[in-house]
Amino acid sequence: MNAAGETSFDVGILYKAICANNLEEAKQILEQHSSAWTAKLTVTNGTPLHVAALFGHVELMEELVRLADPEFLEIVDDYGSTPLAIAASTGVIQIAKCILHKNRNILDIPDLRFHLPVTLAIGAGRKEMGRFLYKETPLEVLKPQNGYLGSRLLRACFEAGELDIALHLLEQCEDIIFAADHTNWTPVASIALMPATVESASQLGLWKRWIYHSIPITSTTTIDNVCVDIQQEGDDKSIQAGHGLLQWFISKVYALLGVKKIYELKLKHAQASQILKLLCRRVPLLNEQQREIVINALHLAAKGGLVDFLSEISKTSPQLIQLTSTLENWNTFFCAIEYRQAGVFSLIHEYRFNNLMASIVGPSGGCMLHVAARLVPSNRQLHRGAALQMQSEMQWFKEVERLVPPGLRVSQNRRGQQPEDIFKETHKDLRDAGEKWMKDTASSCSIVGALIVTVMFAAAFTVPGGYDQNTGYPGFSPHVMLK
Known part of the structure; x- marks a missing residue:
């Protein structure tokens, strides 16, 4: 018996009853011992409601929620997770509904990593749960002036490929596009890398490309639907027109051709395009801090060879391509040269001021050719053989040299080095390895x-x-x- 005059109970028995979905035994313990509602049953100090949400026993959870006081649903474990956060990760929507029916305040209670329940659901790959909780979560909670919660949700959406939720949130609150989270990540960085994370239509086969271009996209927002369905585009009429064997045959043909997946891919491309347009719309109005964020994103895109992103931003504001980042003191084309991104570097020919771009001297006193003279990073070496890699390096150096004005080809940086001096110094080991390979081969x-x-x-x-x-x-x- 405790200080309150209540007899003690075995937490192990209560835990086993909930795990085994034994409603009667769990209910009896909780009704006889009021302290059992806040008892720590797990190593992370989860309560009976945490355990019930984790195991996903719907009927048991519904009955416990009905009996529990609303504030019991706001108790967090050692990770800062409420029972709703646990349910969000498991994906049982019916449990989330019964919890919200009892207490809606827990929608905006984040865990220790600033993850809301909706963020946890999307991060765990629970697509339907994520859409449900996103519609239930107040928009005011996600605005940047209220902390990191909105930016953490956006990051989860980009990482999980849930571009429809990301697009909807950005349309409702455009200011969040520049909001950094506690790790200094910004949505602009993920927008810059989107082309690398979304499959390109050019990777499809001939017939699938034909289907891709034939499918219409009437809307890029699918938040109101739990899942995307190709039949919403009018194809359900053709399927419903068939009867019996014909209907079965048509549905099998659709499945065989992968029409639904192709539609989802095209929809994702349309959503990515809309998100990029949102960013481009804000580019002319950037303040100094936002401009720095975009420039850093341009550098990420340049290193990754993401030409489409760079091209769209430069059309909106060509000056951004020329500006240097405070992190690297380089402009976009210097990054492209360093990482041997020929597609990005070729964009320089599209600008009227390409001669001016080729004449830019960096803070170290070097020009583009000084950067091209440096040895390519190991993760960007395209050839296994040292001789072939040396040949590729020579070709890259000569290509940049053709663009750089003659006077800069022999200019010195602050260390008194000409581009050719840097090339010989940084490529010495590669040249020796190439010569050895050629001698051994000969x-x-x-x-x-x-x-x-x-x-x-x-x-x-x-x-x-x-x-x-x-x-x-x-x-x-x-x-x-x-x-």
């Missing part, structure tokens, strides 16, 4: 060639049939044949 070819010549020489002087050991005449000689 030696191997010489040995093989000598063996071939030896065999051919021996074959040329070998008489068919051999020689008679007694007379010395060839085996096919008339003297031997007459015997």
Whole structure:
């Protein structure tokens, strides 16, 4: 019996009853012991409601929620998670509904990582749960002036590929596009990398590309629907027109051709395009802090070779391509040259001021050719053989050299180095390895060639049939044949 005059109970028995979905036993303990509602049943100090939400027993959870005081649903475990947060991760929408029917305040209670229940659902890949909780979560909670909650949700959407929720949130609150989270990540960074995370239509086969271009997209917002369905685009009429075997055949053809997946891919492309347009619409109005965020995103795109993003931003504001980042003191094309992104570097030819761009000198006193002279980062080496890699490096250096004005080709940086000096210094090991590879290859070819010549020489002087050991005449000689 405790200080309140209440008899004690075994938390292990209560835990086992909830795990085993034994409603009667769990209910009896909770009704007899009021302290059991706040008892710590797990190693993370979860309550009975946390455990019931984790195991997803719908009827048991509904009955416990009905009996519990509303404030019991606001108790958090060691990770800062409420029972709703646990239910969000497991994906049982019916449990989330019964919890919200009892207490809606927990929708905006984040865990220790600033994750709302909706963020946890999307991060765990619970698509339907994520859409449900997003519609229930107040927009005011997600606005940037209220902290990191909105930016954390956006980050989860981008990482999980839920671009429809991201687009809807950005349309409702455009200011969040520049809102950083507690790790200094911004949505602009994910927008810059979107082309690398979404499959390109060019990767589809011939027939699938034809289907892709034939499918209409009437709306990029699908938040009101739990899941995307190709039939919403009018194809349900063609399926419903069939009866019996015909209807079955048509549905099988749709499944075989992968029409639904192709539609979802095209919808995702349309959503990504809309998100990029939202950003471009804000570019002319950037303040100093926002401009720095966009420039850093441009550098990320340049390093990754994401030409489409760079092209769209530069059309809106060509000056951004010229500006240097405070993090790297380089502009976009310097990054493209450093990481050998030919597609990005070729964009320079589209600008009227390309001569000006080619004449830019960085803070270290070096021009573009000084950057091209540096050895390519190891993760961007495209050839295994040292000789082939050296050839590729030489070609890249010469290509940049053609664009740079003649005077800068022999200019010195602050260390007194010309581009050619840097190239020789940074490529010395690669050149030596290439020479060794060529010598070894030439030696191997010489040995093989000598063996071939030896065999051919021996074959040329070998008489068919051999020689008679007694007379010395060839085996096919008339003297031997007459015997």
